[in-house]
Amino acid sequence: MSKTPHGPEHEETVIAKGDDELANFGAELLARAITDAVNARGIARVALSGGSTPVPAYVKLASYDLPWDVIEWFWVDERAVPPDNARSNYGAARRALALAPVPEARFHRMEGEGSDLDAAAARYEALLRAHFGVATAVAFDAMTLGIGDDGHIASLFPRTGAVAINDRLVAAIPAERTPGHEARITLTAPVLHEARFALMIVQGAQKRAPLQAARTPGATDEVPARLASGVKGHLCWLLDQTAAVTS
Numbered sequence: 001m002s003k004t005p006h007g008p009e010h011e012e013t014v015i016a017k018g019d020d021e022l023a024n025f026g027a028e029l030l031a032r033a034i035t036d037a038v039n040a041r042g043i044a045r046v047a048l049s050g051g052s053t054p055v056p057a058y059v060k061l062a063s064y065d066l067p068w069d070v071i072e073w074f075w076v077d078e079r080a081v082p083p084d085n086a087r088s089n090y091g092a093a094r095r096a097l098a099l100a101p102v103p104e105a106r107f108h109r110m111e112g113e114g115s116d117l118d119a120a121a122a123r124y125e126a127l128l129r130a131h132f133g134v135a136t137a138v139a140f141d142a143m144t145l146g147i148g149d150d151g152h153i154a155s156l157f158p159r160t161g162a163v164a165i166n167d168r169l170v171a172a173i174p175a176e177r178t179p180g181h182e183a184r185i186t187l188t189a190p191v192l193h194e195a196r197f198a199l200m201i202v203q204g205a206q207k208r209a210p211l212q213a214a215r216t217p218g219a220t221d222e223v224p225a226r227l228a229s230g231v232k233g234h235l236c237w238l239l240d241q242t243a244a245v246t247s
């Protein structure tokens with residue numbers, strides 16, 4: 001049974017009252033993590049999850065006065081669609097960040113559109129190694145995460161064994177292992193765990209059950225979002241009040 005190997009250095013829960021507050025808190029938390037990273041190391045590397053929940057926070061973040069030239073943007077996962085497809089996580093984040101003065105070269109998308117997702121995953125892994133260095137851990141300065149209704153995180157879906165992939169940084173997940181979804185490319189659990197700051201942003205009554213399951217110790221293959229508790233750095237559960245209700 002794969003369990004989370006260690007707990008966060010720092011863990012907190014922030015409750016937001018409503019959509020706007022969730023987006024504002026999300027943007028503020030990301031901006032702080034980014035600013036801290038640039039102050040400490042002269043650069044911030046950010047990995048963005050897809051889905052709908054984090055997008056309003058990305059929009060708010062775009063209006064911050066950040067050192068945009070030294071922020072590198074990566075993705076936690078991508079759907080097997082072209083970047084201009086409405087389901088593209090890259091496309092959604094790019095639209096949300098459109099007002100931010102980010103140099104094009106700072107965006108590093110996963111190539112979900114290709115016919116060979118294993119090759120695309122390998123290329124992304126090589127890109128991460130080039131940016132982070134081969135010898136060092138791939139530790140993102142800030143990472144947004146979400147929880148699927150089925151308890152998935154990134155594109156690591158329950159009862160597929162995907163949470164146990166630990167021999168690579170980036171994996172291709174075939175459609176038959178993403179129930180109800182298309183094939184994916186995703187960061188693997190070891191990369192999620194290395195995050196210096198992970199913002200787990202959860203909204204809506206339909207997320208109460210998977211959220212409670214994610215915060216209950218147990219097998220990560222049953223509830224992949226339990227991987228969040230293995231983040232080594234600072235883990236922030238940013239919850240809107242409807243998701244935070246405990247039965």
Ligand SMILES: O=C(O)[C@H](O)[C@@H](O)[C@H](O)[C@H](O)COP(=O)(O)O
Pocket residue numbers: 049050051052053054076077078079089145146147148149152153154155
């Ligand atoms: O590609 C994706 O879908 C995401 O990376 C995924 O892991 C997401 O975070 C959850 O499915 C929650 O999605 P919502 O925010 O839309 O509920």
